[in-house]
Amino acid sequence: MLELELNQLSRRAFLTTAGALVVAIASPAEFLSAATPDSAAAAGVRPGKLSSYISIERDGSVVAYYGKIDGGQGLETSVAQLVADEIDVPWERVRVVLGDTGQCVNMGGSTAGNGLRQGGIILRQTAAEARRLLIQMAGDKLGIAPADLTVTDGVVHSVSDPAKRISYAELIGGRPLDAPVEFHGEAQQLTVKVQAPLKKPEQFKVIGKSYPRRDMPGKVFGTLQQVADVKLPNMAHARMVRPPVAGAVPVTVDEKSIADIPGTQVVWIKDFLGVVAEREWNAVRAAKQLKVTWSESKANFPGHEKLFDHIRNAPVVARSGDRNVRAVGASQERTNGSAEDAFKSAAVVLEGEYEYPTMSHASMGPACAVADVRGDSATVYTSTQKPFDCQLGIAELLDLPPEKVRAIWMFGTGGYARDAQGDATADAAILSRQLKRPVRVQYMRHESLAWDPKGTASVSRNRVGLDAQGNVVAYENITKSFSMEDCNTRERHPQDTLAGMALGHPLTWRAAYGTPGNAYQFENAHWGWELIAPLMDRSSPLRTTHIRDPFGPPLMFGSEAFIDEIAVHLKTDPIQFRLKYIKRDREHDLFAAAAKQYGWDTRPSPRNNQQGNIAVGRGFAYRTLGGTFIALIAEVRVHRDTGVIEIPRVVVAHDCGLIVNPETIKHVVDRQIIWQTSRTMHEEVQFDDKMVHSVDWLTYPVLKMPGVPRSVEVVTINRPDQPTSGAAEMACGPLPAALSNAVFDATGVRLRRVPFTPERVKAALARGPERVVKAAL
Amino acid sequence: MAQNLTLNIDGKAHSITVDDPKMPLLYALRDELGFSNPRFGCGLGQCGACTVHVDGQAVRSCTIAVSLVANRKITTLAGLGTPEKPHPLQTAWIAEQVNQCGYCINGWIMTGAELLARNPHPTEEEVRDALSDLICRCGTHNAAVKAVMRAAEKA
Numbered sequence: 045m046l047e048l049e050l051n052q053l054s055r056r057a058f059l060t061t062a063g064a065l066v067v068a069i070a071s072p073a074e075f076l077s078a079a080t081p082d083s084a085a086a087a088g089v090r091p092g093k094l095s096s097y098i099s100i101e102r103d104g105s106v107v108a109y110y111g112k113i114d115g116g117q118g119l120e121t122s123v124a125q126l127v128a129d130e131i132d133v134p135w136e137r138v139r140v141v142l143g144d145t146g147q148c149v150n151m152g153g154s155t156a157g158n159g160l161r162q163g164g165i166i167l168r169q170t171a172a173e174a175r176r177l178l179i180q181m182a183g184d185k186l187g188i189a190p191a192d193l194t195v196t197d198g199v200v201h202s203v204s205d206p207a208k209r210i211s212y213a214e215l216i217g218g219r220p221l222d223a224p225v226e227f228h229g230e231a232q233q234l235t236v237k238v239q240a241p242l243k244k245p246e247q248f249k250v251i252g253k254s255y256p257r258r259d260m261p262g263k264v265f266g267t268l269q270q271v272a273d274v275k276l277p278n279m280a281h282a283r284m285v286r287p288p289v290a291g292a293v294p295v296t297v298d299e300k301s302i303a304d305i306p307g308t309q310v311v312w313i314k315d316f317l318g319v320v321a322e323r324e325w326n327a328v329r330a331a332k333q334l335k336v337t338w339s340e341s342k343a344n345f346p347g348h349e350k351l352f353d354h355i356r357n358a359p360v361v362a363r364s365g366d367r368n369v370r371a372v373g374a375s376q377e378r379t380n381g382s383a384e385d386a387f388k389s390a391a392v393v394l395e396g397e398y399e400y401p402t403m404s405h406a407s408m409g410p411a412c413a414v415a416d417v418r419g420d421s422a423t424v425y426t427s428t429q430k431p432f433d434c435q436l437g438i439a440e441l442l443d444l445p446p447e448k449v450r451a452i453w454m455f456g457t458g459g460y461a462r463d464a465q466g467d468a469t470a471d472a473a474i475l476s477r478q479l480k481r482p483v484r485v486q487y488m489r490h491e492s493l494a495w496d497p498k499g500t501a502s503v504s505r506n507r508v509g510l511d512a513q514g515n516v517v518a519y520e521n522i523t524k525s526f527s528m529e530d531c532n533t534r535e536r537h538p539q540d541t542l543a544g545m546a547l548g549h550p551l552t553w554r555a556a557y558g559t560p561g562n563a564y565q566f567e568n569a570h571w572g573w574e575l576i577a578p579l580m581d582r583s584s585p586l587r588t589t590h591i592r593d594p595f596g597p598p599l600m601f602g603s604e605a606f607i608d609e610i611a612v613h614l615k616t617d618p619i620q621f622r623l624k625y626i627k628r629d630r631e632h633d634l635f636a637a638a639a640k641q642y643g644w645d646t647r648p649s650p651r652n653n654q655q656g657n658i659a660v661g662r663g664f665a666y667r668t669l670g671g672t673f674i675a676l677i678a679e680v681r682v683h684r685d686t687g688v689i690e691i692p693r694v695v696v697a698h699d700c701g702l703i704v705n706p707e708t709i710k711h712v713v714d715r716q717i718i719w720q721t722s723r724t725m726h727e728e729v730q731f732d733d734k735m736v737h738s739v740d741w742l743t744y745p746v747l748k749m750p751g752v753p754r755s756v757e758v759v760t761i762n763r764p765d766q767p768t769s770g771a772a773e774m775a776c777g778p779l780p781a782a783l784s785n786a787v788f789d790a791t792g793v794r795l796r797r798v799p800f801t802p803e804r805v806k807a808a809l810a811r812g813p814e815r816v817v818k819a820a821l
Numbered sequence: 822m823a824q825n826l827t828l829n830i831d832g833k834a835h836s837i838t839v840d841d842p843k844m845p846l847l848y849a850l851r852d853e854l855g856f857s858n859p860r861f862g863c864g865l866g867q868c869g870a871c872t873v874h875v876d877g878q879a880v881r882s883c884t885i886a887v888s889l890v891a892n893r894k895i896t897t898l899a900g901l902g903t904p905e906k907p908h909p910l911q912t913a914w915i916a917e918q919v920n921q922c923g924y925c926i927n928g929w930i931m932t933g934a935e936l937l938a939r940n941p942h943p944t945e946e947e948v949r950d951a952l953s954d955l956i957c958r959c960g961t962h963n964a965a966v967k968a969v970m971r972a973a974e975k976a
Contacts, residue, residue: 116921116959256918263923264914264930265907266858266898273857281852306840324852325844328864408862408870408924408958458922458959489863707918711964715921718960741867741956749953752962 091149091227091234094177095220097170098131104198104213105137108171111151111234112163113143113429116458117772118257118708119159125704126164129243129250130171132195133212143453145435152232153430153453153534156670157770160704164768166236170225173238177223182210231432231534245702245764252762254707259455271427271454272412276482279414281324282475283331284485284542285317286495289734290584291341301335310334311478315583316546318475320483328488343733344580352399352797355503355524358576362527362555365572377572378559386518386568390509396609397506398602399797400780401728403499403591406744409457410492411464415472416482421448424473427456428465433534437466438473441538441547460592460719464496466535470543490739495542497531498729499591504602506609514614516625519569521560521603528594529556530578530587545583553578558595560603561669561777564625571603585736586729596667596777597720601798604665604781608649608788617646618664618785626666630673630699633761635666638675638697641759649789657684661790665778671769673699678753678782682790684809687802689787691721691753696775698758701766710758713775717756720776722747724783726799826891830856831900842888846880847871849887850897858898858927868956869928873897879935898927901934910934913972914965921959928955933969941976943969 089096089109099107108127114120124138131138141147151163175195182200183190192203201209211217226237245252262268287293293315302308307322308330319334321327346354364377387393414425415438422442428434431451439446451469459465468485475483487495502525509518530553531540538544539552559571579586611621619635626632638644642662651661659682667674675697681690694717703709726745729738738744784795793808824842828835828849837853845864850856850873859882862870866884873882874896902908910930920926929952936943936951943951948969957965 116923256915259923260915260918260920261904263920263926264911265902265904266927267904268923270857270924272861275855323840323848325848326840328848329841406958408868408922408956409860410862456922457924460958486861489865489867711918712921714963715960718962719958722958722960740865741863746956746958747960747962748956749949749962749966754963756963 089147089149091230092224094170094174094223094225096149097167097225098127098174099220100212100216102213102218104133104211104217105139106131106133106171108138108140108167109148110140110142110163110167111148111432112159113154113431113453114159114259114455115154115429115460115772117159117712118259118705119164120259121255121257122160122704122708123164123167124258125250125253125255126160126168127171129248130168131175133198135250135255137198143431145431146450146452149234150231150432151234153428153432155232155429157772157774158232158670159770159772160768161670161770162232162234164704166234168242169236169238169240172240172242173223173225174221176240177221178212178215181215185210185215251702251704252706254705257708268455271414271425271456272409272486274414274425274454274484276414276416279482279484280320280322280479281327282318282320282472282483282485283327283488284471284491285319285331285334285336286491287338289341290344290580290586291582292338294336295339296337298335302330302333305330305333311475313474313478314547316474316543318471320475320479324486341734344584345586345731345733347732348402348728348730351402351501352503355501355576360524360574361577362575363573364557364559377570379570380566381568383518383520383568383570387507387509389511390517391512392510394508394510394610394613395506396602396606397796398504398605400502400504400598400601401798402501402586403723403727404493404729404738404744405460405463405496405591406493406727406746407457407459407463410487410489411468412456412484412486413465413469413472414482414484415469415476417442417473417476420444422473422476423450423452424469425452425454426465426469427454427459428469428535429459429461430534433536434466434469437535437537437540438470441470441541441544442473442477461590461594462497462531462533462535464492466540467495467542470535470538470541474543474547493738493740493744494585494736497587497589499594500526500528500588500598502598504599506602506606508606508610510614516566516610517568519564519566521571521606522574523557523599523602524574524576525557525598526578526588527553527556527575528588528590529554530584531589533590542583551578551581551584551587558599560599561595561667562600562603563628563631563668564607564622565627566625586731593773593776595669596773597723597780600665600667600777601780601784604667604778605784605794608663608781608785609794612649612788615648617648619644620646622666630763631668634673634675634697634699637759637761638677638695641697641757642677642693642695644677649785650792651789654790658682659684659790661786661788663782663785663787663789665782665785667774667778669774669777671701671767672771672774674775674778676775676778676782678779678786680783680786680790682787682805687805687809689725689783689800689805691783693755693757694753695757696759697761698771698775699761699763700769700771701763702768703760703762704768706760706762709760709771712771713758714756716773716775717779718747718752720779721751721753724780724798724800725751726801728799824888826888828854828887828891828895829893830854830895831897839887843886846873846882846885846887846890850882856897856899860924860927862925862956868925869932869954870925872928872931874931874935877935877938879932898930901930908934909972909975910937910969913968913975916971917964917968919961919964919968921961925955925957929957929965933965936969937973937976942973945970
């Protein structure tokens, strides 16, 4: 096995053309045309060059180079709207190239719902700048002052004499826009500064209209090329062989055990083990049939049943506010006044704890990637959310300079943050280098669930001190958990992938956590976090990372359910209670919009007079993050006999600043609510002391049609005077608390652990109401 | 033992040689013949992403052996309709802007099309029931129901 024999595999000739993208795929038309705009901005992408953002094709159409991706929220369409309005061409004449490191400036990939807030605004600004320069060029050609020029549908013309005109195509079609752009930062911190002003809302023709999603027909008719569909000449199919328990490594591998399956080959390098075959099904069979003896492994995990005790009891290795902790992102603690002192003066102290479980990304499609490594360069076809970091990670893994690696993002399964796509890409790269031919890696269902990096389990501890009049005088919210980044969400280094760790790169842990996004103006308050050590120091099926809205549901389930508990104690309506502690007009408008849509009657929880088997209740939760404001009302029908929770209605009031595409926003929020319903009602990774046992859709149940909220009503508030913020994940955060609050409203019983399975609901109902009041200190 | 089979897919005959007659139909379609619309989701018949019609019935191609469907009429999403001649469900799917990532779309449209073929005017409950054993991770369930109802109204 290994290198010598692998090199002897028969190889058919590659199609090659110097330096160009070489692909031969099943139905390549769309993909290849996307790869090669004739204005060829690809020649030397730099963040300081206008041509790296916007170019004009020979026919006068516009190409926008978007250094992010679309995870299914329709960004291609919305970005085209921003560009079309600023550069004054019809929307249909703007093409968007997404996530190709060979053609786009690094805008950080997909992260934090900032597709429009950051990447979109950059292209909007550079489109405006391109228009300004094109008017200048036209002015020189026509001998007219730029002040007398305007643009209609890609044609610059005189305002006073429209017959004096010249088109974008005539000015520069097919040639790069040769102008500098002032830029600051990089990746998701990249910003640009241009001379051209942005258009004002009253000048919009395209922004604010519901253009249909461009990716939809290709998906509906099956003509859209996805990463799983890539076929390269001489491409081999691979499957990885994973250990049966965490920490085990291959000791012996019996190649003869697959000798009866045609065209198969084993690749075993250190702890990295895979099989390849000429035909895909033979790779599947070989991976299953291969006889491997594995090393012993110790018990590494507490088991999912005892996980929350483990979290409670484990020593804290890092906490918010520690100066020596290299915390990241939204990880800083937040404090107002001095909560600790203020608790001493409280008349009453209430406490509440909540638990959020380990979750898998559980993507619809198991990860898939294709790599083509040739000596001193590599091309990877990937569905990772961060192709630019993937490029760096693959370069380091293969010991190549980054500029010799091209990561081409393609549509694929929704991954919901850092799922296993980056792992599959690294596996494919190692296999392709070893076999010296293109390799396609497709993960299996069990691999996708058991070995993707996981969303962290956590325990949320909440305390409030009230004075004799019921005012909040002290507040504390602490989440105790694992770091969210055993595995960096940007797979920028080998240790951030399974392949890298199998090849000997140790897990590189860093403290990363956050505080729940809300904005209650408590005078003395502390929001913080405490982290415990990872369960393993190597390739673990429980290594942690981000799942969509990482600082949302796990943190806000506790914080927003506890706000409800305070209101219950004070016998106050939960909206009225919150209104006492929020200040901004946008928040008041938002709460009013949600209450109006739902038909909210002001009263405290629980609801009175609930006889019979079915108890009905409503729950409220609120969240703000990065300029987006969300108020959410969930209605439940709790079946006391079975423990089943029906969700007839969810109302969402949603303010994300200027709305670019109204229908798309509504759809994105509607789908998100159903996504988070699945997580709240069903999802929890099950494991014992050695291994994850959630390996398919029976052992990792997810929402199906019967449990779907029957009516999701999204009320959007458009704020043309405010920047567009984000909408791709922010509505997830408040849902678990809204549902828990609704169940309390219906039954007087508080659900403290996600998911809200029928067994847990029945157990909570049998237990009955709790006493949460603690006497004053 | 290698075996020669003829598959009738979207109205055309395709000859293939398979190493293993138990190979699921999905691998013949995707890998051997380049029909990429049936998608690999689980390989266990649990999610529906790989659904095709065999003699008009919705079948999960990841769990049915290729040798069992030789000479039967197989229809994939591409055979159901085209941009020029769309199936009413495809038109409705676009009108309702149903999908997010779209990885599951094949299973939902193929399953919905089977329902409409045997019950052209279903009630909403019948639609929900017909779609109840499909998985969509992006949460497009209600939008899919709307799309099927829309297509049924137009029929």
